Every structure is written in structure tokens, then in C-alpha cells.
Amino acid sequence: xxxxxxxxxxxxxxxxxxxxxxxxxxxxxxxxxxxxxxxxxxxxxxxxxxxxxxxxxxxxxxxxxxxxxxxxxxxxxxxxxxxxxxxxxxxxxxxxxxxxxxxxxxxxxxxxxxxxxxxxxxxxxxxxxxxxxxxxxxxxxxxxxxxxxxxxxxxxxxxxxxxxxxxxxxxxxxxxxxxxxxxxxxxxxxxxxxxxxxxxxxxxxxxxxxxxxxxxxxxxxxxxxxxxxxxxxxxxxxxxxxxxxxxxxxxxx
Amino acid sequence: xxxxxxxxxxxxxxxxxxxxxxxxxxxxxxxxxxxxxxxxxxxxxxxxxxxxxxxxxxxxxxxxxxxxxxxxxxxxxxxxxxxxxxxxxxxxxxxxxxxxxxxxxxxxxxxxxxxxxxxxxxxxxxxxxxxxxxxxxxxxxxxxxxxxxxxxxxxxxxxxxxxxxxxxxxxxxxxxxxxxxxxxxxxxxxxxxxxxxxxxxxxxxxxxxxxxxxxxxxxxxxxxxxxxxxxxxxxxxxxxxxxxxxxxxxxxxxxxxxxxxxxxxxxxxxxxxxxxxxxxxxxxxxxxxxxxxxxxxxxxxxxxxxxxxxxxxxxxxxxxxxxxxxxxxxxxxxxxxxxxxxxxxxxxxxxxxxxxxxxxxxxxxxxxxxxxxxxxxxxxxxxxxxxxxxxxxxxxxxxxxxxxxxxxxxxxxxxxxxxxxxxxxxxxxxxxxxxxxxxxxxxxxxxxxxxxxxxxxxxxxxxxxxxxxxxxxxxxxxxxxxxxxxxxxxxxxxxxxxxxxxxxxxxxxxxxxxxxxxxxxxxxxxxxxxxxxxxxxxxxxxxxxxxxxxxxxxxxxxxxxxxxxxxxxxxxxxxxxxxxxxxxxxxxxxxxxxxxxxxxxxxxxxxxxxxxxxxxxxxxxxxxxxxxxxxxxxxxxxxxxxxxxxxxxxxx
Ligand SMILES: Nc1ncnc2c1ncn2[C@@H]1O[C@H](COP(=O)(O)OP(=O)(O)OP(=O)(O)O)[C@@H](O)[C@H]1O
Ligand SMILES: [Mg+2]
Numbered sequence: 001x002x003x004x005x006x007x008x009x010x011x012x013x014x015x016x017x018x019x020x021x022x023x024x025x026x027x028x029x030x031x032x033x034x035x036x037x038x039x040x041x042x043x044x045x046x047x048x049x050x051x052x053x054x055x056x057x058x059x060x061x062x063x064x065x066x067x068x069x070x071x072x073x074x075x076x077x078x079x080x081x082x083x084x085x086x087x088x089x090x091x092x093x094x095x096x097x098x099x100x101x102x103x104x105x106x107x108x109x110x111x112x113x114x115x116x117x118x119x120x121x122x123x124x125x126x127x128x129x130x131x132x133x134x135x136x137x138x139x140x141x142x143x144x145x146x147x148x149x150x151x152x153x154x155x156x157x158x159x160x161x162x163x164x165x166x167x168x169x170x171x172x173x174x175x176x177x178x179x180x181x182x183x184x185x186x187x188x189x190x191x192x193x194x195x196x197x198x199x200x201x202x203x204x205x206x207x208x209x210x211x212x213x214x215x216x217x218x219x220x221x222x223x224x225x226x227x228x229x230x231x232x233x234x235x236x237x238x239x240x241x242x243x244x245x246x247x248x249x250x251x252x253x
Numbered sequence: 254x255x256x257x258x259x260x261x262x263x264x265x266x267x268x269x270x271x272x273x274x275x276x277x278x279x280x281x282x283x284x285x286x287x288x289x290x291x292x293x294x295x296x297x298x299x300x301x302x303x304x305x306x307x308x309x310x311x312x313x314x315x316x317x318x319x320x321x322x323x324x325x326x327x328x329x330x331x332x333x334x335x336x337x338x339x340x341x342x343x344x345x346x347x348x349x350x351x352x353x354x355x356x357x358x359x360x361x362x363x364x365x366x367x368x369x370x371x372x373x374x375x376x377x378x379x380x381x382x383x384x385x386x387x388x389x390x391x392x393x394x395x396x397x398x399x400x401x402x403x404x405x406x407x408x409x410x411x412x413x414x415x416x417x418x419x420x421x422x423x424x425x426x427x428x429x430x431x432x433x434x435x436x437x438x439x440x441x442x443x444x445x446x447x448x449x450x451x452x453x454x455x456x457x458x459x460x461x462x463x464x465x466x467x468x469x470x471x472x473x474x475x476x477x478x479x480x481x482x483x484x485x486x487x488x489x490x491x492x493x494x495x496x497x498x499x500x501x502x503x504x505x506x507x508x509x510x511x512x513x514x515x516x517x518x519x520x521x522x523x524x525x526x527x528x529x530x531x532x533x534x535x536x537x538x539x540x541x542x543x544x545x546x547x548x549x550x551x552x553x554x555x556x557x558x559x560x561x562x563x564x565x566x567x568x569x570x571x572x573x574x575x576x577x578x579x580x581x582x583x584x585x586x587x588x589x590x591x592x593x594x595x596x597x598x599x600x601x602x603x604x605x606x607x608x609x610x611x612x613x614x615x616x617x618x619x620x621x622x623x624x625x626x627x628x629x630x631x632x633x634x635x636x637x638x639x640x641x642x643x644x645x646x647x648x649x650x651x652x653x654x655x656x657x658x659x660x661x662x663x664x665x666x667x668x669x670x671x672x673x674x675x676x677x678x679x680x681x682x683x684x685x686x687x688x689x690x691x692x693x694x695x696x697x698x699x700x701x702x703x704x705x706x707x708x709x710x711x712x713x714x715x716x717x718x719x720x721x722x723x724x725x726x727x728x729x730x731x732x733x734x735x736x737x738x739x740x741x742x743x744x745x746x747x748x749x750x751x752x753x754x755x756x757x758x759x760x761x762x763x764x765x766x767x768x769x770x771x772x773x774x775x776x777x778x779x780x781x782x783x784x785x786x787x788x789x790x791x792x793x794x795x796x797x798x799x800x801x802x803x804x805x806x807x808x809x810x811x812x813x814x815x816x817x818x819x820x821x822x823x824x825x826x827x828x829x830x831x832x833x834x835x836x837x838x839x840x841x842x843x844x845x846x847x848x849x850x851x852x853x854x855x856x857x858x859x860x861x862x863x864x865x866x867x868x869x870x871x872x873x874x875x876x877x878x879x880x881x882x883x884x885x886x887x888x889x890x891x892x893x894x895x896x897x898x899x900x901x902x903x904x905x
Contacts, residue, residue: 076829076830077829080824080827080829080832082827083825084826084827084828091825095822095825096822097533097822097823099534099536100524100529101522104522104524104529104533107522107523108524108529108826110523111524111525112525112526117521117523120523121522121523124522137522
């Protein structure tokens with residue numbers, strides 16, 4: 001069953017004078033419980049695509065439906081409610097609130113759900129220890145490193161157990177150990193809770209954790225790779241090859 | 254690109270950012286110009302000359318300059334901070350600090366004097382309106398006609414030119430102090446964004462509350478007689494001021510953060526959206542805004558206090574005029590009473606005449622009064638108090654038995670220095686006898702003209718039989734002024750109030766030697782003086798109100814700009830505009846509400862400590878002033894909410 005379907009989406013930035021068409025009639029289906037990554041050159045429109053899929057940004061034309069519900073027809077308020085309850089985000093630029101501590105940032109999405117304080121605390125300590133940020137609970141974002149911010153942002157995306165998680169380069173600022181911790185966490189969520197995950201990444205290693213990789217170029221889907229029964233190492237090599245063809249240069253990984 | 258082009262482009266680009274600055278300038282210059290125009294207006298000479306208000310007006314205009322200067326400096330500071338990045342960029346592309354300063358100076362000059370002209374024009378238009386209000390207040394029937402006063406123009410230009418120089422000096426200082434890097438970060442550093450709450454803060458918070466409480470306590474004791482000499486009183490006042498102001502500062506500096514922190518701790522990291530937007534934001538801002546908020550609170554308290562006092566005066570004016578006269582006309586000379594009534598009869602003015610007799614006796618009030626001050630220093634001997642006495646047959650609606658006494662015109666001024674035992678008795682002395690009289694009650698309404706009250710002392714009402722006996726055994730030494738008036742006075746009331754003007758015209762033509770008063774003219778005199786005071790305090794109060802409202806509003810615009818990022822994040826996470834707006838409303842409620850409530854308290858205690866010198870009624874006028882102030886101040890809160898609404902809408 002498709003949890004997310006995008007049909008002929010177009011996105012144009014700018015006004016009459018200097019229009020820039022970033023997405024040009026892109027079609028996309030994502031199944032329930034899939035772990036998909038989106039790759040492409042810098043500036044190719046990955047973040048734009050993710051924003052549109054996650055209803056944060058408006059599309060210029062086309063249609064998107066999530067769980068069979070047509071998103072393009074929804075009112076602003078309904079969209080917000082939908083995001084609040086069903087979606088989780090890890091943003092490329094973290095998007096933490098400066099005036100809140102790490103813990104307060106992470107627990108924020110829970111405040112709208114009727115979750116008891118004990119339960120909230122329990123969930124927090126579980127996720128924080130999994131991502132290795134439990135010692136930071138009472139620090140403010142200005143007092144922690146980029147990678148720590150990224151993990152905080154990830155913890156905030158997971159805490160309310162959303163049905164779809166959108167992650168924009170979630171491992172961009174992490175060392176390989178923290179990156180694989182985070183990716184393992186994503187994989188576990190994907191396997192045990194059947195969360196659907198859509199992740200943008202530049203890193204073929206991160207992409208190789210997924211079940212499917214979508215490459216975009218010139219505002220269109222260039223090609224897709226399915227992991228199938230392949231081993232992660234083999235899938236990684238496939239991704240490398242495709243990336244090389246796509247970018248025209250050999251990646252050094 | 255040459256520098257003139259750069260200036261021009263900058264000005265065009267920044268005009269949007271500057272609209273508030275323009276507003277602040279135009280507003281304050283129009284206010285000032287209107288005020289100075291009045292000051293130089295010949296029509297006002299009449300009003301101010303008669304009541305010696307010229308000095309008051311001059312003092313007010315100096316105060317106005319101070320407020321305006323502080324306000325403009327503040328506004329300029331906010332705007333130059335906003336442009337820190339741009340200034341950094343100019344430096345980066347190789348402009349010297351001197352060049353940048355020149356650029357800002359020219360740009361500012363155009364903007365500043367442009368808005369000044371607008372302000373002066375608006376000020377001229379509004380000064381006529383202002384003059385009309387003044388005439389209305391002091392009941393002068395004159396058409397408000399104004400000429401453009403070049404004297405006022407020159408004075409306004411000089412004052413604002415000096416302020417301009419101050420602002421430029423401030424900018425120069427700002428540019429020179431900053432390195433390129435710090436200019437880029439100027440927004441982040443000035444607010445001192447996020448810091449930890451320390452034990453020191455808790456101590457500061459508690460100290461703040463203590464200081465305020467102490468100030469309030471001393472203020473309630475101010476006129477209770479503990480401070481007898483003028484020096485002591487003065488010191489006590491300085492102490493109250495200092496203690497309350499320091500307390501207010503510490504309160505903003507620590508208490509709010511401290512209280513907020515207690516609440517936040519209690520939530521254990523589990524904040525909802527309203528907490529995020531109000532609590533966490535306010536907690537950190539209050540601290541860095543402490544000085545500003547203290548100034549605003551003090552200034553508002555001052556404004557509310559002054560307004561309340563002058564309104565108490567104005568409000569009590571008619572009543573106090575009545576207390577002075579007790580009737581439409583009153584006199585203590587039989588001859589003059591006859592002159593007046595004959596004139597009235599000749600001109601067909603219907604009237605009633607009453608005669609009231611009045612004597613003075615001594616009382617032993619030791620049982621009834623308990624002084625809370627040292628009797629020596631207060632100069633009171635409760636064993637032998639002199640008081641005017643009247644018979645109950647002369648007092649409408651009052652009937653006391655032969656062994657009873659009732660006191661009228663008991664002044665509020667007595668409350669802080671003595672306690673009255675309502676179930677007690679006093680002893681009245683005559684040359685023949687002593688009478689033990691039970692106290693049956695007292696009120697604060699005088700029944701004899703002020704002239705007879707020894708400066709506002711109460712009057713005893715006794716039964717007619719007792720009064721007769723007293724008259725027959727009078728102690729002549731006590732009768733002083735009463736004696737040569739034959740111990741009586743005459744109240745003449747018009748039957749028909751429509752005759753009031755005619756009657757007063759007649760009164761003016763008659764040539765009186767002795768004391769004959771007209772309520773109307775007495776009231777007019779009182780009103781003229783008080784009206785001018787009320788006008789000046791009103792003008793200043795409004796200026797205080799608008800400037801402090803504007804300052805908080807500007808500050809809120811600035812905060813909104815800085816927090817915009819947070820709104821974007823929250824909206825991305827799925828919080829609706831309404832969710833955010835709710836939090837913002839709570840935040841505004843506190844940002845505007847805390848200084849307001851604090852200043853209401855401050856002014857309440859200030860007014861309470863000394864209102865009885867100004868009038869006879871405290872609560873009603875004070876509450877009216879406070880309600881109006883609150884409503885007007887809330888408008889700025891509302892404007893801030895509307896501004897935030899726009900920011901939130903644009904955030905995603
Ligand atoms: N708000 C915007 N207004 C105008 N153009 C935009 C806007 N956001 C993105 N773009 C343009 O759209 C294109 C795609 O941007 P996008 O952020 O989606 O790239 P990306 O694939 O995420 O790149 P990266 O890998 O560097 O994050 C870019 O050329 C960018 O200049
Ligand atoms: Mg991107």
C-alpha cells in the first residue's frame with residue numbers, strides 16, 4: 001500500500017522576471033514502511049522535494065496524497081494539524097529553539113499528545129541514551145556542537161513516534177560512529193514500528209541503509225535503485241556507480 | 254559607486270525599516286511643538302498669569318525635553334543595532350569608519366529633519382485642539398485661536414538639533430566600539446540570549462521584592478507622624494523612592510527569571526507551546542531589559558501618581574468649594590447679608606436665607622482619641638481640645654439626644670495620626686458646668702464655612718438644650734473671630750439655579766467689606782488653578798504613556814524579528830498560527846502587564862500616602878485614572894499582538 005503518492009509535482013521559485021523551475025513534473029510513490037533515500041547533486045532540489053512532500057512548502061502544480069488524503073486540497077490549519085500528529089522532521093539546519101534546553105526541545109512534540117509526564121520522561125531517556133545525548137538534557141542549543149544539535153533534532157523527530165519521518169541529511173554533521181548510531185536507530189524504527197522514512201543524503205553509506213534510493217536530476221527522477229535481497233556492501237557499490245554516472249565524476253568513497 | 258549614490262540607495266532601502274523611527278520623531282516633535290506653542294501663546298498668559306502657572310509650564314517643558322531625548326535615543330539605538338550587519342559589510346568592502354559615520358549622518362539628517370517638519374506641522378494643527386481642551390478644563394469661555402509662533406519654532410528646532418547631535422555622538426560611539434566581526438553578531442550579543450539561572454539570581458529576586466515591600470511600608474507611615482521635621486520627611490521620601498526603584502530593578506533582573514524558573518523546573522522539561530512562546534522568552538528577556546523596564550515602570554508610576562493626585566484635586570474641587578462656602582452665598586456679616594438679599598429682591602431673584610449659630614468650647618477627648626504620634630510634637634492636648642459647636646436644630650437630618658455628640662467634617666488628614674474609639678464619651682466644659690457626652694458618630698462632611706473651621710477641624714453637633722446652656726456659659730476667650738461676627742453666619746441659597754449667573758453678577762457689583770463668599774466664584778478660582786495643573790500633568794502623563802508604550806512596542810518588534818526563526822521552526826513542526834498567537838498573547842500580557850501592574854501598585858501607594866493634602870475623595874478619581882491609563886496602555890499591547898500576527902504569518 002502506498003502511504004505517499006506524488007503526481008506530476010512542479011515547483012517554481014521566483015516571480016515573473018526570473019523564474020526558476022526546480023521540480024519539473026516529478027512522480028513518486030512511497031510504500032508503507034519503506035525506508036527511502038533521495039540523492040542528487042547540491043542544488044538539485046532535494047530539500048525542496050522533501051519540503052513539498054512534508055507539506056511545509058506549497059507546490060506550484062501537481063498533487064500529493066498521504067494515506068489516501070489529498071494534501072493539496074487541505075487548508076493551512078489542517079495541514080499543520082496533520083504535520084503535528086503524523087510527521088516527524090530532522091532538518092538540514094537542525095531548527096532547534098534557542099530558548100529551550102535540549103530536553104525541552106525534544107519533548108516539544110509530545111506536549112500536544114496526551115502523554116503523561118512519566119511516560120514522556122521515559123521516552124526521553126530511552127531515545128537520548130540511544131543517540132548518546134542524555135548528558136546534554138539541560139544544555140541550551142548554543143552550548144552544544146553541530147553534531148549534537150543534529151542528534152537532538154533527530155530525537156525530537158522520533159519522540160512522538162510519527163508514521164512518516166522526513167530527514168534532510170540527518171548525518172551531515174556527524175562522525176561515522178554517531179552517523180551509524182543514528183542510521184541504526186532509523187532502521188530499527190523502520191523495522192519495529194513500521195515507520196516510513198524518507199531521507200535526503202549525499203552520503204552513499206547512509207543511503208545504503210535504505211531499501212530504495214531515488215536519484216534526482218534536473219527536477220526529474222533520474223533513476224531508482226532497489227536494495228532487494230542485496231547485502232549492504234553490494235548496494236553501496238551500486239549507489240556509488242549510479243552517483244558516478246549521475247555526477248559525471250568518480251566519488252572518492 | 255560614489256558615496257552619494259550609496260546614501261541615496263540606503264535611504265530608499267531603509268525607509269521601510271525606519272518608519273517607526275520616523276513615527277517616533279514626528280510624534281515627539283509634534284508634541285513638543287504643540288506644548289511650546291501654548292507656552293508662547295498670549296491667550297495662555299491670562300490663564301497662567303493669574304494662577305502663576307507659567308513656572309509650572311516651563312518646568313513641564315524641560316521634563317518633556319528629557320523624555321523626548323531619552324525616547325529618541327532609544328529608538329535610534331534599536332535601529333542602528335538592526336543595521337549592524339550592513340555597517341559591518343561596508344567596513345568589509347573597505348569603507349573607513351569615518352566614511353560610514355558620514356553616510357549615517359547624512360542619511361539620518363534627511364530622515365530626522367524631514368520627520369521633524371512633519372511633526373511641527375502636525376504639532377501646529379493639534380496645538381489648537383490642545384488649547385481648546387485647556388480652556389475647557391479651566392472654564393475659560395474663549396475661542397481657541399492660534400497663530401503660528403516663530404518663537405516656538407525656533408525653540409523646537411534648537412532642542413531637536415541638540416538631540417540630533419546627541420544621537421550622532423551615540424552613533425559615532427557605536428561605530429567606533431565595534432569590530433567587523435562583532436557588528437555581524439550584534440543582534441545575538443546585545444540580548445545576552447541564553448544564560449543559566451544562578452543562585453545569585455534567586456537572592457536578587459527575593460531582595461527585589463523586599464525592597465519594594467519596604468518602600469511601600471515606609472510610604473504608608475510617611476504622614477503618620479513618625480517623621481516630624483521637614484528634613485526627616487524629605488529623607489523618608491528619598492528613601493522610599495530609592496528603595497522602590499532599586500526593588501523594581503532587582504525585580505525585573507531576578508524575580509521574574511526566578512519565578513519563571515520555578516515554574517519551568519516544575520514542568521520537568523515538558524513545555525507546551527504557550528510556555529515556549531511566553532515563559533521561556535520572557536524569562537531571558539526580562540533580565541536584559543531590566544533597566545529599560547525599570548525606567549518605564551517608574552515613569553508610568555510617576556505619571557499615574559501625578560494624574561491621580563491632580564484629578565483628586567479637580568474631582569474634589571466642587572466639593573471643596575462647597576466646603577468653603579456651604580451655600581450659594583454665605584457671609585458672616587449681618588449687614589452684608591442684608592445688602593445681598595435686598596439686591597436679590599430688587600432683581601426678582603428668589604432665595605432662602607438661613608442663619609446658623611456657632612460657638613467654641615473645650616473638650617476632654619482623652620477617652621475618644623488615641624494619638625498614634627507623640628502629643629508634644631503634634632502639639633495636641635487631648636484633655637483640652639478646642640472645637641466649634643453647633644446645635645442639632647441647625648443641622649438637617651441630624652437629631653442627637655442631650656447626652657450625645659456627633660462630629661461633622663472629621664478630616665481624612667486625622668486618620669494616620671489618631672485612632673477614634675467609636676464607643677466612648679467626651680467631656681464638654683463650659684464656664685458653669687461639665688457635660689459628659691456619648692459619641693454617636695462622625696462623618697467627613699463639614700457643615701460650617703471653611704473660614705470658621707480653624708483650617709479644617711471638625712465641628713461638634715449637640716442637642717439644642719445643651720447648646721443653649723453652653724451659649725449662656727461661654728468662655729469668651731475662646732470665641733476669637735466668632736465673637737466679632739456675633740457667633741453666627743448666614744447661608745443664602747437661590748431657589749432657582751437658573752439665576753446663578755445673574756446673582757453672581759450682582760454679587761460682583763456689591764461692595765463688601767467683610768467676608769462674603771460666592772460658591773460659584775470660589776469654585777471658578779479653584780478650578781482655574783487646578784485645571785491648569787490637571788492639564789499639565791495630563792499632557793505629561795500622556796507623553797509618558799505614549800513613549801513608554803512605544804518603547805515596549807518597538808522592543809517587541811525587535812524581539813519578533815529575532816524570534817521569527819523560532820516561529821518558522823514551530824510552524825514546520827505543525828503548530829498552527831493560532832497556537833503560536835495564543836502563546837504570543839500570553840507573552841504580551843506579561844510584557845506589558847508586569848510593568849503596568851507594578852506601576853499601578855507603586856502609584857497607588859504613593860497616592861495613598863499623601864492624597865489628603867489634595868482633596869477629599871481618593872478612590873473614585875484614582876480608579877478612574879488607573880482604568881484610563883490601563884486601557885490606553887493596553888492598546889500598545891494589542892498593536893504588538895497584531896505585529897506578531899504578521900510576523901508569524903510570514904514565518905513559513
Ligand atoms: N526559497 C527559495 N527561493 C528561491 N530559490 C530557492 C529557494 N529555495 C531553494 N531555491 C533554489 O532551488 C534549488 C534547489 O534547492 P534545494 O535546497 O532543494 O537544493 P538541495 O538539493 O537540497 O541542495 P543541497 O544538497 O545543497 O542541500 C536551488 O537552486 C536553490 O537556489
Ligand atoms: Mg538541501
